[in-house]
Amino acid sequence: MMGAMLDPANALDPRYRADPLADDAIARILDCGIDRWQAIDIVNREIASWQTNGALAGWRASSTTPAPVAAVLEDFVRAGRSLPPWADAELIGQAEEVFVGMSVLSCTLLFCASLPECYVPVDLASVLHSAGQLERHTDYRVRATAAMIFPVMLRGGLSAPDGGGVAQVLKVRLIHATIRHLIMRGHPAAAVAGGEPAALPQLIDPLAPEGPGLHQTLYARGWDVQRHALPCNQEELAYTLLTFHYVFLRALRRLGLGLTAQEEAAYLHGWNVVGHLLGIDQALLVEDMDAAAALFERLQARGRESAAAGLPYATPDPRPALAMALMRAMQDEIPSRLLKPFPVLLTRYLCGRRNARELGLDGPVALLSQALFVLAMLAVRGIDWLGRRVHAGFSISRLCTRILGYRLTVRLLMNQTRPLKLPDALLNQVDQAVQGWDLDPAAPKWMNALEQRLRPPQPAAAGQRKQREQREEA
Numbered sequence: 156m157m158g159a160m161l162d163p164a165n166a167l168d169p170r171y172r173a174d175p176l177a178d179d180a181i182a183r184i185l186d187c188g189i190d191r192w193q194a195i196d197i198v199n200r201e202i203a204s205w206q207t208n209g210a211l212a213g214w215r216a217s218s219t220t221p222a223p224v225a226a227v228l229e230d231f232v233r234a235g236r237s238l239p240p241w242a243d244a245e246l247i248g249q250a251e252e253v254f255v256g257m258s259v260l261s262c263t264l265l266f267c268a269s270l271p272e273c274y275v276p277v278d279l280a281s282v283l284h285s286a287g288q289l290e291r292h293t294d295y296r297v298r299a300t301a302a303m304i305f306p307v308m309l310r311g312g313l314s315a316p317d318g319g320g321v322a323q324v325l326k327v328r329l330i331h332a333t334i335r336h337l338i339m340r341g342h343p344a345a346a347v348a349g350g351e352p353a354a355l356p357q358l359i360d361p362l363a364p365e366g367p368g369l370h371q372t373l374y375a376r377g378w379d380v381q382r383h384a385l386p387c388n389q390e391e392l393a394y395t396l397l398t399f400h401y402v403f404l405r406a407l408r409r410l411g412l413g414l415t416a417q418e419e420a421a422y423l424h425g426w427n428v429v430g431h432l433l434g435i436d437q438a439l440l441v442e443d444m445d446a447a448a449a450l451f452e453r454l455q456a457r458g459r460e461s462a463a464a465g466l467p468y469a470t471p472d473p474r475p476a477l478a479m480a481l482m483r484a485m486q487d488e489i490p491s492r493l494l495k496p497f498p499v500l501l502t503r504y505l506c507g508r509r510n511a512r513e514l515g516l517d518g519p520v521a522l523l524s525q526a527l528f529v530l531a532m533l534a535v536r537g538i539d540w541l542g543r544r545v546h547a548g549f550s551i552s553r554l555c556t557r558i559l560g561y562r563l564t565v566r567l568l569m570n571q572t573r574p575l576k577l578p579d580a581l582l583n584q585v586d587q588a589v590q591g592w593d594l595d596p597a598a599p600k601w602m603n604a605l606e607q608r609l610r611p612p613q614p615a616a617a618g619q620r621k622q623r624e625q626r627e628e629a
Contacts, residue, residue, distance in 0.1 A: 169393065170384035170457075173343045174434035177332035180231040182342040187223040195333060195370055197224055202326045209316030211236045211325070235325050238313065239431040243424060247313055250425025253418050254308035260412075261403070265304070266485055267498060268406040268505040269398040270297070274477045275510050276458030278383045279391050282334065297484070303327055304399070307429055309584055319584070324432040331387045331433075337373040338386045346380050393430070393439035394454040400426035401447035406505045419444055455510075475515025478502075482516065496524040504532070 184194050201216050201224075214232050216225035254261060273279065303323045306312050312320030335343045340359060361377035378386060404419050414422070420443060427440040441447040485498035500520065503511040511517050 168384075169389035169436065169439060170391075171347045172389045172436070173335055173385050173387065174328065174332060174389075174392075175344070176231065176234055177328045177434055178335060178343050180227050181329065181332040181336045183227045184224050185336060187221070187227075189221060189224070191374075192366075192368075192370060194224065197221070198228070198329065198333070201225075201228055202329060205232075205322040205326060206319060207316065208236075208313075208318050208321045211322055231329070232325065235328065235432065235434075236321055238321075238428055239437075242313075242428045242431075244314060246421040246424040247428060248310075249418065249421035251308055251310050251312065253414060253422045255310065257407075262301075263501075264403050264406045264505070265300070266297070266481060267502045269402050270300070270481055271478055271502050271506050271514055271516075272398045272402045272510065273395055274474050275455060275513055276391065276394060277472070277474065278386070278458070279394065282338070282386050297481075306584075308425070313425070313428055320429070321432060324429055328433050331392070333370070334373055335385060335387050337370055338376060338378050339380075340374065343385050346385065389436055389439060390454060390457070392433060392435050393450070394458075396426060396430045396433070396435060397441075397447060397451045397454070399429075401441070401444065401451055404444060405448075409505055423447065472515075474513060478514035478516055493521075493524055493527065496520045497528055500525065500528040 181198075184198060185191055187194070189197070197220055201220060204217070205211060205214070211232050214229065216228055220228075257264075306319035306323045308320075309318070311318040338359070339346055359378040359380065362375040364371045364375040384390075400423050404414065404422060407413050413419075423442060423444075427442070430440050431437065439450070441450055482498050482502070486495045489495050489497065499516050502514075502516055506514075508517070
């Protein structure tokens with residue numbers, strides 16, 4: 156079925172705009188006469204040295220990097236590392252406090268709300284499917300997401316010289332540009348040159364991959380430009396950003412853990428600064444929950460239009476496989492067979508029935524598990540309402556989601572054999588933050604004691620891990 160044709164003649168259509176700064180940088184690098192795959196390897200090696208915000212000031216590429224590539228990367232860092240003039244340090248600090256205050260609960264909402272909502276648009280899910288086979292390597296891709304979220308939202312992540320948020324975001328920005336360039340087999344802007352539908356290629360035909368790697372897969376995958384616009388376009392970037400702040404805040408509300416209006420505004424502002432660093436147009440950044448809800452609904456509606464137009468070189472629909480892989484990753488960490496369906500049920504509750512159906516999460520669930528979940532949700536909300544009359548920080552809902560979140564944090568994000576891909580200094584900051592999440596300062600002492608009994612052991616700190624590795628090598 157052919158859906159409504161996109162309108163590339165509209166210069167304001169965010170689906171036909173990407174990120175000129177990053178796209179120009181990657182295009183210049185891949186067109187400088189060096190073998191394409193070798194050039195990408197050089198870029199990956201260089202951006203690995205972007206460790207802290209302070210190190211980006213005056214950053215220079217290594218002496219072994221070809222001069223044309225070095226010059227482009229240095230120009231990109233100079234142009235992209237500054238916070239926007241409207242960034243408010245006080246609001247950013249409040250956003251960091253919200254994240255740190257929510258601690259391991261944030262991990263539960265990442266798995267059961269933000270990431271599932273990210274899979275709903277078909278075009279975006281199709282790119283995620285190709286960019287790493289997420290359903291086969293779920294834990295790796297989730298850790299890659301956490302490797303940006305943690306440095307960004309920990310204290311000083313965006314503003315302190317020893318923070319790593321800006322450095323990590325700039326890495327992601329170049330990765331997005333590389334994905335676009337490979338899928339389009341050239342500068343994305345060339346696909347919309349002239350601004351007329353007839354000027355667009357009808358199809359970028361699939362090819363036989365030149366190798367088994369991710370980059371070769373992206374280059375060979377093919378793309379329908381008129382039907383699906385640009386991959387990783389402005390609209391998709393804005394939608395993804397919404398899943399990290401709006402969906403997170405909406406999930407807190409649905410769990411009865413909603414923040415104050417000031418805290419919500421601060422959290423949105425902090426992530427808007429991240430959006431600016433990612434190259435998202437300011438017109439697609441939102442300042443309050445009402446505006447966020449309206450934009451989110453509009454972007455999801457457009458995603459459904461794309462689904463009606465047909466899946467882009469993805470048969471069958473990639474979304475159920477992505478979602479179920481994520482659910483299985485959580486279920487594997489739940490020892491009780493009766494409770495294993497809870498991640499699916501919680502995702503249905505936080506994301507809504509329609510999205511759950513499109514993600515293939517509406518299948519049958521054991522009646523006993525379903526009844527237990529419903530009764531637990533009703534009981535938790537009622538008990539929380541009564542408990543807060545006695546103690547303001549009383550929340551069974553917060554306790555349960557913290558326990559699940561801590562287990563997921565320890566087993567999937569802080570796995571000692573597969574640590575987050577972060578520089579040692581940043582990994583140590585993340586480890587220290589997780590170590591500090593062992594107690595909920597808002598909860599009564601008996602709830603903290605119960606949480607400590609039910610959760611898995613804490614991960615070793617980065618310094619301890621490094622010392623252990625050194626002893627093993629000796």
